[in-house]
């Protein structure tokens with residue numbers, strides 16, 4: 110079943126064109142990666158698909174809904190973790206989860222979620238006192254508190270130490286096991302290779318390649334996804 114269907118998506122900012130014509134499909138229960146150089150348009154795709162930004166053109170359906178006109182209904186069924194997300198410094202982990210749960214008609218049990226994601230010991234810790242890894246865990250838990258069918262994660266593991274990153278990979282796989290569809294924006298090709306069922310590489314506002322890690326490696330005539338990425342984008346640095 111197709112969960113996200115994007116066709117000819119266009120978006121310009123005052124600074125210029127961010128998305129030229131992006132088309133892609135995400136199937137139910139997969140971890141779908143979006144990779145590409147800085148400024149390629151990855152976050153813009155996520156923002157348009159999650160109803161946070163208006164598109165200029167093209168069609169977009171998420172769970173059969175239009176993120177623009179059906180924004181309220183969609184917001185109840187998706188979870189979003191954005192790059193550079195922040196919470197008030199003083200808010201406690203437990204308070205943040207309880208507050209987010211109150212935004213949804215049928216939320217998950219936030220206490221259970223807190224236990225499940227190893228946050229119970231941090232329940233009374235203030236947001237500002239958490240290390241980067243714990244903040245990321247909290248953001249994953251917050252993205253899940255509405256019992257979403259689709260979760261968008263934008264550069265979730267950037268800034269994490271290697272063990273926190275591996276831990277987060279486990280958490281993302283858990284989501285897939287529960288039948289949640291995951292869209293993961295990442296700059297790390299090892300991460301994309303380890304986690305993603307399929308990946309779209311976006312460059313200059315267009316999808317330049319799409320497929321499973323294996324298919325992309327074959328397309329790029331390479332031995333690893335990172336080498337394939339360089340071959341396909343024609344860039345030596347991401």
Ligand SMILES: Nc1ncnc2c1ncn2[C@@H]1O[C@H](COP(=O)(O)OP(=O)(O)OP(=O)(O)O)[C@@H](O)[C@H]1O
Nearest residue numbers: 122123124127145146147148149150151152153154
């Ligand atoms: N709010 C905005 N106002 C103006 N221009 C923007 C805005 N957001 C993004 N852009 C521009 O649109 C283009 C695409 O940005 P976007 O953040 O979607 O790329 P990205 O692939 O997520 O980049 P990165 O990997 O650096 O996070 C860039 O040229 C960026 O400067």
